Amino acid sequence: MQESYGVYSLLPPLIAIVLAIISRNVIVSLLIGVVSGYFIMEQSIVGALLESSKGIVSLFEKGWVVKTLVFAIFVGSIIELIQRSGGVDGFVHFLQKKKKLVTNKKEAELLAFFIGLAIFIESSITSLIAGAVSRPLTDKNGTSREKLAYICDSTAAPVCTMFPLNAWGALLLGLIGSQVEAGVITGEPIRLLGSALVFNFYALFSILLVLYTILAGIDFPAYTKVETPHLEFSEKEGDIFALIVPIASLLILVFVFLFITGGGDMLKGDGSTSVFAAVLGSIVISSLYYLVKKSMPAEEILPAIWRGAKTMVPIAAILIFAFAIGDVTVKMGTGIYMAHFANAILHPALLPAGIFLLSAIIAFSTGTSWGTFSIMMPIAITIATNTATGTETLLPLVIAAVISGGVFGDHASPISDTTIISAMAAGCDLIAHVKTQLPWALLAAFLSILFFLLFGYLAL
Template sequence: MLAIILALYTKNIMLSLFGGIFLGLYFLNDYSIVSTLSATVDLFFSLVSQAWILKTLAFAILVGSVMELMQKSGGINGFVSFMTHKTKLVNSPRSALLVSYCIGVLIFIESSITSLIAGAVGKPLCDKEKVPHAKLAFVCDSTSAPISSLIVLNGWGALLLGLIATQIQTGIIEGDNVSLLLHSVMYNFYAISALIVTFLAVWFNINIGPMKHAKASLAKTAYHVNSQVSMNYMLIPIFLMIAFVFVFLYITGEGNMLKGSGSTSIYYTMLATLSVMFIYYVGTKNMSVNTYAKSAYIGAKKLFPIALILLFAFAIGEVTVDLKTGQYLASLANNNLSVVFLSAVIFLLSSVISFSTGTSWGTFSIMIPVAVPMAVGMDADVTLAIAAVISGGVFGDHCSPISDTTIISSLASDCEVIEHVKTQLPYALISGLIALAMFILFGFMTLNNS
C-alpha cells in the first residue's frame, strides 16, 4: 500500500518501491531499525546472487543496446519510410497503433520481448502521427501479457502446467494438466476482453479518463540517418530475437520448450542477437567496430536505471511473499460462498494479490493451490476457477505501478511509469468488469448444468 501510494504521489518509482520494501522488512524484523537496515542489505545481496534475476537484469540492459543499434543503423528509419511513403500503410494515428497491436498479438513467445518490440517499432510511427506515448504504452501492455496468457506456448504455459500438475500429483484433481490448461484458457475472460477493448480503443480512437489529456511527444525524432537504408537492419534483429527465444527454450528444456528456462532463454537471446548484429552491421559496412561498440554502450547505459527498477520490483515481491500477503488475502474468502460466485471471488482475490505484489506469476503460484481445492470442495468447474486465477493475475498486474511488465511497457514506449498506469487504468477496469460479469454468468450456467 505504501509503495503504491508513494508511486502515485511522488511519481518516483524507485523511492516508492524502496519505501514499501523497507516498511515490510521493518514489520518482519520486529520493528527494529538496525535489524531492518541489515535485512535490507541482505535482501539485495540475496537477489543479485540468484542467476535468474541477474539474467533478467542483463536482458533489460542488453535490450537497450539492441534498440540503440537498430536506431543508429538506420533500419528503423528505413522501416518508417517503407510503411509511410512506399506502401502508405501507416498514414494515420490508427494505423500507427495497429502496427504495434498486431506485433503484440503475433509475438506471443515472451511478454517482455513482445512489449519491447511493439514499442521499438511503434514509437517512431506514433511520433510521426503525433500519437501520445501513453497510448502506445497502453497498446504494448494490453496485448503482450494477455496474448501470452492465451497462447501458452511459452514460459506462462510452463509455469501454469507445473502448478496444475502439482494439484494432480497430490490427488486433489484428476486428469491431464495440458487438457485442463487448454480448457481454462477458453475461460480467460480478462485477456480476451482486454484484447477486444484495446482494439476498439485504437480503431475508434476512444480516449477516456486521463488518456484524454495525454500529449504527443514534442521531441523531434532522433533518426538522422539516410531513409534509404534498408529496413532489414531492423527486421533481421527482431526476427532473431523471436527465433532465438524458441531455440534457447528448446535447448534449456532439453527438447521440451515448455520446460525451458525463460530467464536463461531471453538472456542468451539478447547475446546471440547482438553477436549476429555485429557481424551483419560491420560486415555490410553499415557501421564501424568503434561505432557499434559506442552505440551498444550508449543503449545499455540508457536502460541501466530500468534494470535497477526491476531489481527493486523483485525485492518488494520477496518481501510480500515473506509477509504472506497473498495467503492472508486468500484466507479472507468465505468457504460458505455460493458456487455461483466462486470464480468471480477467485478473480477478485487474484486481482488484489497481483495488484498488491506486482506479479501475475507470483499470484498464480499463490492462488492455484487455493482455488483448485476450493472448486473441488464446492463441486464447481475446476477449469473456470483456474481461468479466474489467470485472469485476475493479469488484471491486477496491469493496474499495478510496481509491476515489472508495467515498467517494461513504459520503457519500451518512452512513457513515464505513473502516466502509463493512470492512462491505462480506465481501459483495464472496463475489461475487468466485463471479465467479472462473465465469471458470474458462467457460474450460473455451470450451476444450471449440474
C-alpha cells in the same frame, strides 16, 4: 502453513503504491515499501535497514533475477543498434513510402497492436518490440506515448496467456501438473489448461478494448513530452533488414533456447535463461550483420551497445526493488492472508468471480502475475475440488479466474515489471502509463467479473 502478519502484511505494497502515485519516484517508493515491511517483521529500524540490505543483495544470488536484469539492460543495446544502423529509418520508409502501409495515426496504432498479437513468446519481448518498432511512427502521427504504452501492455501478457506456447504456459502447466501429481485433481495438465483458456475473459476483453480504442480513434492524455524533430525519417531510406535481423534473431533464439533448456520440449524450457541468451545472441548476430553490410562503422558498434545499455540502468534499478518488495510480501504472507477467507465466505457460484478478485488484489499488491499464479492456483483448485457440486465445470473457470485476475492486477499495478517495461518500451512516464491505462483495465475487469458470475451460475 506459512506465517502471515495479517493485515500488516498489506502495508508494504500499499505504502509503495501510494507513494509512487504521489511522488512519481518509483525507486524511492519501492525502497520505502521494502524497508517498512522489514520494520514490521524486525520491530527495529536498524534491523529493518540491515535485513532490507540483505534482501536486496540476496536477489543477485537468484539466477533468474540476474538474467532478467541483463535482458532488460541489453534490450536497450538492441534498440540503440537498430536506431543507429538505420533500421528504424528503413522500416518507416518501407511502410510509409514504399508500401504506403502506415499513413495515419490509426494505421500506426494498428501496427503496434498486430505486433503485440503476433509475438507471444514472452510478455517483455512483446512490449519491447511493439514499442521500439512502432514508436517512431506513432510519434510522427500524433499518438501519445501513453496510448502506445497501453497498446504494448495490453497485447503482451493477455496474448501470452491466450497462446501459452511460452514460459507462461510452462509455469501454468507446472502449477496444474503439481496438483495432478498430488492427487488433488485428475487429468492431463495440458488438457485442463486448454479447457480453462476458453474462459480467460480478462485477456480477451483487454485485447478487444485495445482494438476498440484504436478503431474508434480514442486519444489518451499526453503527459510525456515528445521531441519530434529527430523523428522525421521520411527522407532517409535506411536498411529495413537492420531492424529485421536483430528482432528476428531475438525471437528465433528464444524458441531455440526454450527447446534446448527444455530438453527438447519448449513448454518445459527455462524462460529467464532463454531470453537472457537470446538477447546476447541477437546483439552478436546484429553486430556481425552491420559489419558485413557496413550499416555502422566497426568502431561505433561497441559504444552504441554500451550507450543503449546505460539508458536501461534506471529500469533495472526499478525491477530490482520491485522484485525486493515481492520477496517481502512472500515473507509476510500477504497472499495467504488475503486468500484464506475464500473457502469460508464464497458460494460455489460466486467462486470464479471471487477467485478473480482475490488474484487481482494479490497481483496488484505484489506486482507479479507469476507470483500470484503460484500462490492462488493451488488454493483455487483445492477450493473447487472441495465444492459439493459442479467440480468438473467449476475447475476450468477457477483456473481461468486465477489467470485473468493475475494479469489484471499485474496490469493495474505500478510496481509490476510488465507495467514498467511497457512504459519503458513506449518511452513514457511510468505513473502516466498507470493512470491512463487503469480506466480501460478496470472496464475489462468489470466485464470479466460479469462473465465469471454468469458462467459460475451456469456451471452449477
